[in-house]
Amino acid sequence: MSRRARRSQEWNVRASALARNTHNLIRNIVDNLQVEPNPDKPFIALSIGDPTTFGNLNPPEQVIQAIRDSVELHTSRGYAPSKGHQEAREAVAVYSAHQGDISAEDVILSSGCSHAIELVITVLAECGQNILVPRPGFMIYKTLAEGLGIQIKYYRLLPDKQWKVDLDDLENQINDDTAAIVVINPSNPCGSVYNKEHLSEILDIASRNQVPIIADEIYEHFVFSGNEFTAISSLSKDVPVLTCGGLTKRFLVPGWRMGWVIIHDRHNILGREVRQGLANLSTRILGPSTLIQRALPAILKYTPQSFFDDVLLFIENQAKLAYAELLRAPGLRPIMPQGAMYMMIEIKISLFSEFKNDLQFVERMVSEQSVFCLPGRCFEYPNFMRIVLTVPEDALREACQRIAIFCKEHIDMEEKCKEINSN
Amino acid sequence: MSRRARRSQEWNVRASALARNTHNLIRNIVDNLQVEPNPDKPFIALSIGDPTTFGNLNPPEQVIQAIRDSVELHTSRGYAPSKGHQEAREAVAVYSAHQGDISAEDVILSSGCSHAIELVITVLAECGQNILVPRPGFMIYKTLAEGLGIQIKYYRLLPDKQWKVDLDDLENQINDDTAAIVVINPSNPCGSVYNKEHLSEILDIASRNQVPIIADEIYEHFVFSGNEFTAISSLSKDVPVLTCGGLTKRFLVPGWRMGWVIIHDRHNILGREVRQGLANLSTRILGPSTLIQRALPAILKYTPQSFFDDVLLFIENQAKLAYAELLRAPGLRPIMPQGAMYMMIEIKISLFSEFKNDLQFVERMVSEQSVFCLPGRCFEYPNFMRIVLTVPEDALREACQRIAIFCKEHIDMEEKCKEINSN
Ligand SMILES: Cc1ncc(COP(=O)(O)O)c(C=O)c1O
Ligand SMILES: Cc1ncc(COP(=O)(O)O)c(C=O)c1O
Numbered sequence: 001m002s003r004r005a006r007r008s009q010e011w012n013v014r015a016s017a018l019a020r021n022t023h024n025l026i027r028n029i030v031d032n033l034q035v036e037p038n039p040d041k042p043f044i045a046l047s048i049g050d051p052t053t054f055g056n057l058n059p060p061e062q063v064i065q066a067i068r069d070s071v072e073l074h075t076s077r078g079y080a081p082s083k084g085h086q087e088a089r090e091a092v093a094v095y096s097a098h099q100g101d102i103s104a105e106d107v108i109l110s111s112g113c114s115h116a117i118e119l120v121i122t123v124l125a126e127c128g129q130n131i132l133v134p135r136p137g138f139m140i141y142k143t144l145a146e147g148l149g150i151q152i153k154y155y156r157l158l159p160d161k162q163w164k165v166d167l168d169d170l171e172n173q174i175n176d177d178t179a180a181i182v183v184i185n186p187s188n189p190c191g192s193v194y195n196k197e198h199l200s201e202i203l204d205i206a207s208r209n210q211v212p213i214i215a216d217e218i219y220e221h222f223v224f225s226g227n228e229f230t231a232i233s234s235l236s237k238d239v240p241v242l243t244c245g246g247l248t249k250r251f252l253v254p255g256w257r258m259g260w261v262i263i264h265d266r267h268n269i270l271g272r273e274v275r276q277g278l279a280n281l282s283t284r285i286l287g288p289s290t291l292i293q294r295a296l297p298a299i300l301k302y303t304p305q306s307f308f309d310d311v312l313l314f315i316e317n318q319a320k321l322a323y324a325e326l327l328r329a330p331g332l333r334p335i336m337p338q339g340a341m342y343m344m345i346e347i348k349i350s351l352f353s354e355f356k357n358d359l360q361f362v363e364r365m366v367s368e369q370s371v372f373c374l375p376g377r378c379f380e381y382p383n384f385m386r387i388v389l390t391v392p393e394d395a396l397r398e399a400c401q402r403i404a405i406f407c408k409e410h411i412d413m414e415e416k417c418k419e420i421n422s423n
Numbered sequence: 424m425s426r427r428a429r430r431s432q433e434w435n436v437r438a439s440a441l442a443r444n445t446h447n448l449i450r451n452i453v454d455n456l457q458v459e460p461n462p463d464k465p466f467i468a469l470s471i472g473d474p475t476t477f478g479n480l481n482p483p484e485q486v487i488q489a490i491r492d493s494v495e496l497h498t499s500r501g502y503a504p505s506k507g508h509q510e511a512r513e514a515v516a517v518y519s520a521h522q523g524d525i526s527a528e529d530v531i532l533s534s535g536c537s538h539a540i541e542l543v544i545t546v547l548a549e550c551g552q553n554i555l556v557p558r559p560g561f562m563i564y565k566t567l568a569e570g571l572g573i574q575i576k577y578y579r580l581l582p583d584k585q586w587k588v589d590l591d592d593l594e595n596q597i598n599d600d601t602a603a604i605v606v607i608n609p610s611n612p613c614g615s616v617y618n619k620e621h622l623s624e625i626l627d628i629a630s631r632n633q634v635p636i637i638a639d640e641i642y643e644h645f646v647f648s649g650n651e652f653t654a655i656s657s658l659s660k661d662v663p664v665l666t667c668g669g670l671t672k673r674f675l676v677p678g679w680r681m682g683w684v685i686i687h688d689r690h691n692i693l694g695r696e697v698r699q700g701l702a703n704l705s706t707r708i709l710g711p712s713t714l715i716q717r718a719l720p721a722i723l724k725y726t727p728q729s730f731f732d733d734v735l736l737f738i739e740n741q742a743k744l745a746y747a748e749l750l751r752a753p754g755l756r757p758i759m760p761q762g763a764m765y766m767m768i769e770i771k772i773s774l775f776s777e778f779k780n781d782l783q784f785v786e787r788m789v790s791e792q793s794v795f796c797l798p799g800r801c802f803e804y805p806n807f808m809r810i811v812l813t814v815p816e817d818a819l820r821e822a823c824q825r826i827a828i829f830c831k832e833h834i835d836m837e838e839k840c841k842e843i844n845s846n
Contacts, residue, residue, distance in 0.1 A: 011690075011692040012633070013547070013663060013697060014697075015696045015697045015699070016545060016546055016547065016549045016700065017549060017550075018571075018704070019545060019546045020700060020703070022700075022703040022704055022706065022707060024703070024706040027706060050501045058497070064494060067494050067714065068491070068494055071487060071490050072487075074475075074478060077475045077481075077482060077676050077677070077678050078473045078475040078677060078678050079473045079677045079678050080678055082447075112708060112709060114709060115708040122439060123438050124438075125439060126440060126441075147703075210435070212436055238434070252500065253500050254501060255499065255501050255503055255713030256500065256714055257709065257711070267434075270436055273438045274436060274437075274438045274442075276438070276442075277442030277443060278442070280442050281441070281442050281445055284567055285535060285680075286680065289678065289679050289712040290678030290679065291490065291678070291679055291714060292712060293678075
């Protein structure tokens, strides 16, 4: 780094490389959009990954009550141990029993799942090393790693195979500097859900190459009918798995910043050093607010299954609705999700000769149809766009219909005929 | 870093240098104490910097009510912008008007003051650079910086001058790699409060050497009668000041993790880069819980002055009580604080030939008198110990009396006579 020249007459204060190289891809792209919605049509944002934005999805009464109770407790105000209150960590261990044989000792509370991810990346990876991340995938990994000099390497997901991992590609990406493989299941942005067999294939690669797994399961249990959620840790025979989770999505309280890391290490491969390292890192800023820590046991225990079922049923119906509507949009290919809260849609960009790329496509859709979808480049995946399924039903239908109109108006007729003829 | 040998048969997962080099000095020392209290005397911890531990100090009703109201708000559940909700940042700007001319744009909310400190250290300092920190001083700076390869250099505080900064030493410590000077005022562990003149002397050094200041003012306004609190930013003519604060101490809610950074940069020396850098860093884990963000305007507005006055009066009286009692302890020299919640006490260790150092001294005091004080080494300041003043009055009196007994029982009579004779 350039050193500051003390004797110069001018102040010269720079931001660190960490600060300069911390980028939030979605924010950068969304904040730099240069378009205004069409004033004649109400704006519909299909871009916002916050399920609480529209007021149609709310946390269950039991969760709110647990906080009301916590507020009155004298013990909800003082510092917690940096890994979190013991009872809260015990409650997470019980709630997460499907992940494997764990106890409170294996749980570290964090300030949201993002902080959990920061903890596991920074404990496992060193400046100069790399972590393998799915593409398309949620970009917090890039935001957190690159500033620290940890390289992100992508492995391919296959849109034609319900976004399964391209296993050859995954294995090929591993090198001597690979510190971890990130598996996001269910996936943001794909909505894919991996079955046991596929998860085992991923574990085999990790085992053969002796690379630990970071399991991002913030959407655990978020699967549509006919699919089953399996925690990858529950299948691991030897591979150490650090699972990141939290209340954010399933309990519809993203702003509360309650997350956790769970250490799965049956063969004690991580040993004292990594456990101690996580404990060390947790002392940097301490964990989540004690107001929520104290409520956590009741939140995890008393939220009824019917609440989860209702939310999931709603989202599944939304997925079906959007899928059916978007099938009518020429030049698009929606890919039906199996879980989470999103759908990816391919834009056959060669059929829209007016637009160079997904960004121009979604920008023009804002200015003409007042519908905004996240362009695939937010996930380093061009010529796709992502929609969220949690908006109210009427808004979703209306938005999909406008998307179809937009496509009809802009699809390149000549190109389309050519395509039809060549088939 | 050693690279992982993929072809070996053995797993070899290491913790990163960041994780290994993140140390919490207080935790390390406290957790490794090998002593049991005397079973015949109730244990009194004068070590715990959490003012809510003993139940005698509680947040005001207005603060609790603000949270009760926030819980019911639909808008207290969703994600906030990564720098924090606009209204909450505006409220902090108004509350902090004594610091200088600031607006919501200058405020970034954080997950406690520790996170604020992490943000400002990481935006200003680079691996290989150094930051100057007072000794004795609160050790979060070491915890946060060293793992990132940012060196901590200490400047001296002068116990005989009410812990004022040794200005020559401060200036001498500055070199080409100095990224910031940390000023903790009022101080943990010293309880010192600097007047305008002294703060200006510090600013002059920063200005002459063109080093920005990190102002740790988590104890702002926490000053005893006859002293005045001045925010160092309010005196700065050119030096950029990043002030770290929060609800933690003044509102008696350390567990809630609500802190903030305030950017003071009258001459736009930090420029876009540092501001943008802080914004970038805030996207890593997002800020504090929205439950508390939504309550923040009411908390800052409605807490009555009488609440603060009552807490301060209590602590000031405790300081007087402890000081008077400890003057009777041979071989100790209590240093009367002017604010915050702590008192430093010199242990004239040469008069206690049984004990090699402050650690042995405080350990034996636990096993004989069931009183625990933090040894000076927790602040890299040997032959002192720190007591907290927020324990209930009876406990404080009892503890100080036991300390005096302990000193009388262990002071080296011969040494004492020698000292008396030589004077
Ligand atoms: C896959 C994935 N991981 C992690 C996160 C971050 O969760 P949190 O808001 O709890 O930090 C998200 C949020 O959208 C996500 O989609
Ligand atoms: C001087 C000083 N700065 C910062 C902190 C950290 O405050 P918080 O608990 O808000 O992270 C403390 C806590 O004791 C402190 O004494």
